[in-house]
Amino acid sequence: MSYLNISRLKISYGEKVVLHNIDLAVEKGEMIALLGPSGCGKTTLLNALCGFINVNAGDISIAGRDITHSAPEQRNITMVFQSYALWPHLTVAKNIGYGLKLRKWRRDDIDHRVNELLHIVNLSGLAEMKVTELSGGQRQRVALARALAIEPDVLVLDEPLSNLDAKVRLNVRHEIKALQKKLGFTSLIVTHDQQEALVMADRIAVLNQGKIEQIGTPEDIYQRPATPFVADFMGADNKLSFNDIQASADMALHINGNYLSASSQQQIVYFRSADAGLSELNCTPQDSGLTVEGLVEQSAFLGNLYRHSVRCNNHLLLADASICWPPQTPVRLHVPASALHVFTSSHVR
Numbered sequence: 224m225s226y227l228n229i230s231r232l233k234i235s236y237g238e239k240v241v242l243h244n245i246d247l248a249v250e251k252g253e254m255i256a257l258l259g260p261s262g263c264g265k266t267t268l269l270n271a272l273c274g275f276i277n278v279n280a281g282d283i284s285i286a287g288r289d290i291t292h293s294a295p296e297q298r299n300i301t302m303v304f305q306s307y308a309l310w311p312h313l314t315v316a317k318n319i320g321y322g323l324k325l326r327k328w329r330r331d332d333i334d335h336r337v338n339e340l341l342h343i344v345n346l347s348g349l350a351e352m353k354v355t356e357l358s359g360g361q362r363q364r365v366a367l368a369r370a371l372a373i374e375p376d377v378l379v380l381d382e383p384l385s386n387l388d389a390k391v392r393l394n395v396r397h398e399i400k401a402l403q404k405k406l407g408f409t410s411l412i413v414t415h416d417q418q419e420a421l422v423m424a425d426r427i428a429v430l431n432q433g434k435i436e437q438i439g440t441p442e443d444i445y446q447r448p449a450t451p452f453v454a455d456f457m458g459a460d461n462k463l464s465f466n467d468i469q470a471s472a473d474m475a476l477h478i479n480g481n482y483l484s485a486s487s488q489q490q491i492v493y494f495r496s497a498d499a500g501l502s503e504l505n506c507t508p509q510d511s512g513l514t515v516e517g518l519v520e521q522s523a524f525l526g527n528l529y530r531h532s533v534r535c536n537n538h539l540l541l542a543d544a545s546i547c548w549p550p551q552t553p554v555r556l557h558v559p560a561s562a563l564h565v566f567t568s569s570h571v572r
């Protein structure tokens with residue numbers, strides 16, 4: 224039995240079902256990222272876990288204790304919000320100690336715990352500052368310290384980094400991850416950002432329209448997407464059907480040494496632009512993987528590389544390269560078989 228168990232959870236708003244039979248088992252000390260497009264039900268799942276909304280069917284338990292219908296304050300789950308939700312008129316120390324005061328801790332014990340947390344989140348020395356005097360990154364660390372102060376059974380983070388600018392965001396996500404490893408708290412984090420999920424989570428649950436499409440390690444989700452939705456969401460931005468490939472004299476696909484056969488026509492292949500290499504037409508073609516001959520239509524400088532769009536008949540494919548191939552250059556685009564994600568079209572919605 225896992226530490227946190229969500230089983231067959233169903234939530235609806237009126238007639239509209241927004242979570243369908245969600246099963247999620249989280250081990251103690253694990254960080255799970257809930258990843259998915261806007262409206263897929265991530266926040267609803269967190270709200271159900273925290274007890275902010277009613278559950279239509281299913282169960283939630285922590286350490287064997289059924290909390291499906293417990294009041295939020297009886298669950299020992301704390302949430303860190305995107306907006307920090309700090310008290311602006313209180314100092315950093317008073318914000319961090321707020322939950323402990325509500326729990327009627329003794330003054331000395333609160334001071335001791337607050338100092339411990341200030342040290343943990345690297346804010347020692349800022350105890351007496353008002354939170355309004357802090358930067359966004361510092362405020363989010365206060366919010367985290369306040370949430371951790373009461374030693375929650377589960378820490379829930381709802382898009383905790385989305386109000387921070389890009390550079391601070393990169394630092395804070397590594398800090399939270401390091402803290403989670405050090406302190407061993409169990410947590411669920413909601414994010415839109417696939418890279419944030421890859422960096423921070425032990426496992427990622429990808430949600431689509433109220434269902435979990437796939438749950439697995441970051442490597443599983445990125446390298447072995449189970450469905451076309453996950454492949455696409457995780458950045459496999461090119462898509463071709465086997466029919467398209469077979470119909471074109473300029474495309475060829477070899478998998479396990481075999482040229483694609485007629486029986487595989489119901490299949491569809493996804494790949495990332497980063498996995499597609501470009502070469503001149505007079506180079507010897509590779510004998511495995513996908514090969515497409517076409518013309519460079521556009522190239523865009525992305526800083527560390529150039530992204531090219533390559534036209535082959537009515538298909539426009541994307542390929543990255545460290546050098547810039549000018550528009551109208553005839554090229555061969557090649558993707559190794561190991562970087563192709565192949566699905567039967569019954570998977571494709």
Ligand SMILES: Nc1ncnc2c1ncn2[C@@H]1O[C@H](COP(=O)(O)OP(=O)(O)OP(=O)(O)O)[C@@H](O)[C@H]1O
Nearest residue numbers: 236239241259260261262263264265266267268415
């Ligand atoms: N109070 C509500 N009443 C009715 N429908 C709601 C309510 N809250 C959310 N929904 C609907 O439930 C679905 C899931 O919403 P939810 O906020 O959980 O998605 P999300 O994945 O967190 O989205 P985002 O990333 O944009 O925050 C959406 O279709 C939304 O419109």
